[in-house]
Amino acid sequence: MTRRARRHWLLKSEPDVYAYEALERDGRARWDGVRNYTARNHLRSMSPGDPFLFYHSSCPVPAVVGIGRVVSEPYPDPTQFDCSSPWFDPRGSPEQPRWWSVDVEPIAALPHPVTLAAIRADPLLRAMLVAQPAGARLSVQPVERTHFTRVLRLGGLPASVARGARTRPPS
DNA sequence: GCCAACGTTGGC
DNA sequence: GCCAACGTTGGC
DSSP states (O other): OOOOOOOEEEEEEOHHHHOHHHHHHHSOEEEOOOOOHHHHHHHHTOOTTOEEEEEEOSSSSOEEEEEEEEOSOOEEOGGGGOTTSTTOOTTOOSSSOOOEEEEEEEEEEEEEEEEHHHHHHOTTTTTSGGGSTTTTTOSEEEEOHHHHHHHHHHHTOOGGGGTSSOOSOOO
């Protein structure tokens, strides 16, 4: 059986709403509520095992603060069917879902968060979408492997951390 | 709080 | 299909 190469991603969250620490606390979370078609398309092309950068946005110091991994296949975002949810969307039906989710788990916090300013200041990183005016607002972004590795290096994590199976200690 | 950038909606 | 109006995101 052949496996497709891992893709790398960047997921944004406002720390006031759902911080990286919350993902560590929860151990696993559904990444739902994405209501942008480009971001949706990225979500839908994720595969279990794909690593991602966890980025804090709309806060005093926007930064990549941790990494995690996708742990499910993409599936219809249940909040679109829930009329009590703020993300309810009557245009989506179980037969023809409009919005998608994946489940994610934390891998590790970055010992040194990599700030947006640092990304822009680094010749190897400044091409990242998150640093571009055109990409800054996209909440689910693809990340090049070289960029992913570089962020880990600047953040003080060995690259092997993202490759291993489960690195969090059992609790 | 301001504002630039961009996505979405809806009239035509 | 075009485009103006509007809403949202997110850095500063």
